[in-house]
Amino acid sequence: MKSTPQTPNRLQNLCDEHIGKVSDKWESYIDIYDELFQEIYGSVESILEIGIQNGGSLEIWSSYFPVARKIFGIDINPKCKLLKFKDERIKVFVGDANTREMVNMISEGSTFFDIIIDDGSHVSSDIIRTFALYFPKLKSGGTYIIEDLHASYWESHQGALNYNFSSIEFLKKLVDVVNFSHWGTDMSPSEILQSFINLYNLDLEPDLLLSIGSVYFQDSICVITKSSPAENPLGVRRIFGKDASIDDSVISFNHSTSATPTQYTNSLFNLFVDDELILKFAQNTAELTTKIENIEDELRVIKSSASWRYTKKLRQIRYLMSKFSQKK
Template sequence: MSEEGNLLSIFEAHRGKLSDKWSSYLSLYDHAFRPYRDRKISLLEIGIQNGGSLEIYAKYFANFEHIVGCDIEQRCALLRYGERIDVVTGDCNEASTKRAIACICAEFDIIIDDGSHVSGDIIRAFLNYFPLLKPGGIFVVEDLHCSYWQNWGGGLYRDVSSISFLKMLVDVVNHEHWGNGEKRREPIDRRFPGILPNDAEALLSEIHSVQFHNSICIISKALPPQNALGLRLVAGTEALIDEGPRLSGGASSDESDQSANPQAFFRDIKAENEVLHKMIVERDAQLVSLNNLLVDRNSETQTLNNSLAEQRMVCRALHVALAAAPPIRVHWLERLLWRTTLGRRLCRILFIRGQAQLLEDYRLVLGSGQFDLLHYIKYNQDALHEIPDPILHYLMVGYREGRDPSPLFSSRKYISEHGMVGDINPLVHHIRSTMK
């Protein structure tokens, strides 16, 4: 018989090699291990440190057949025990270490992983040693709080932590209800590519239950037929509310086909997000290109607006000139046709009689391109109220007052340099002299 008392009392009375456990573990283990307590069990503990836990389990399971401890610390080989307790040193996930353990005991009723607590090591240890667990046995993973810590490869939202892996085993237990045609291993393969062995489907089919407690997960093993939901049993004969249960007696689970359920199929959110991000980047680039094009168009529009404003100013000046100029005979129109459609339209309403030379000079100056209307208007606004047309004003009185037709032409300087006397317009003289 086992030593009297529960696991906690045995732990508290222990005086041998050092062992440390969280208090909640002892009460949980006492409940989980009770069905095995008087059996000839084999137990494997991964991570034994000072080795005291092996002595405590030997007291609790008095009829044990084998207790094996494994630790990566080579000094654990110095630990000495009585019969049927063995220690293997080495990395439990190395093939040589696993072979050494299997040589001592090929199958175990209880396996406890209290090793490195690193997420990757926990997952590999489960995949390596769950096959060594007997049907009806339990696999215990301790200290899963480390799966939420960065230094142990964890984090609450880290989808490849050990706790994330173990949570996926809950879905494996309910595989028959997925209804999407996927194998048990497929969701795990997507999240943990390359980690499952070739025979993983058979391994996963033997998971009977998954229990979670604070920092502990207990996975039980059973043969596949025992892991199915089974047939629907019906007891009693009166069905006053619903006849359904009586009619479905002996049936298996229904609604297994979920081919029409979009939520039953995997969506690669990460890949979808990458596609969406790429689309957003491309759209942003298009927006930048369109914005640059808009800036260019706005600049062109502004240039056209400025040009239009200048043309309107010229037109206003011409209209004023036409209204103020003395009339001449219509046959002069042919000599006044301008190069633009606007000019031709203005000429058709120019019914001027007399002042032929003035009109000829006007045409000459206007067509030369050497008269800057805006310049003349800007610097001679004080004089344009009497003769509003800039060219007409210059031809009639402006040159006499020393006014300049453009920034590039000085009336006074030209008259002085050419010794001009009498009523000769310097700009007209200059234009005619360059035409000879």
């Protein structure tokens, strides 16, 4: 994508002037988009938004990206079939975004997108599955955005602070994936995501993970960029300047590449706890808690029954007899 002259607040201005279909976004997102897209808006060819509701954001994107040929939206709400747009570049697909059929439909075999925005259900399993299905449809150099991640802390959206399988925990793992070349272990990126792959039945190609170039978080939003797997994002070490009066050993490192020490004997690494064990432990604990609650309920019923009251004397006699025999 070629760069365009910078126009700060261009999106903000378009949103302020927008009088068509309604769009619903937090104000900080507009600033983030203005900054992210200010140099590329003139060359973006294709954008996909998952979750479009009233369709307003698609109208705004159509004004914002002048040369885009495909401005696609997906929504599960059948009413979205009724949405009509003047701009023929806008196309709405109605159905669940989280199906292989939908991925095939929107990509028409060969479409790759410059920008993909997930503003769908905000439920953890959906966000994670959507990423696995649509990140492969992002162009190299493209940007994948997930909005409204505050929901990943809420039970209503399959989340909680410190819940190991929330969308935000998945995205935090992608930060480790970006730094994969420094792990010093024989683990692959997909291994650290294995528990997510199992739980959410993900079809994640290992090479795909290696094409994650950067992961950026701001309040409720995550921006992930894609770059070619062969690219070394760190580059070589550069030493600038001439005066190294404190430590001149650094000078010899100019233009050297990073050398990761192996971590096989790292005792801290060995403290690593398998996420799946945690999940099994949580499930077992939940099952046992339910069993205990059921037994307590049954006991309450028994204790409040007439036969339990009538046999009270018998139980007291049996207790006294056992005490008496113990003494002997």
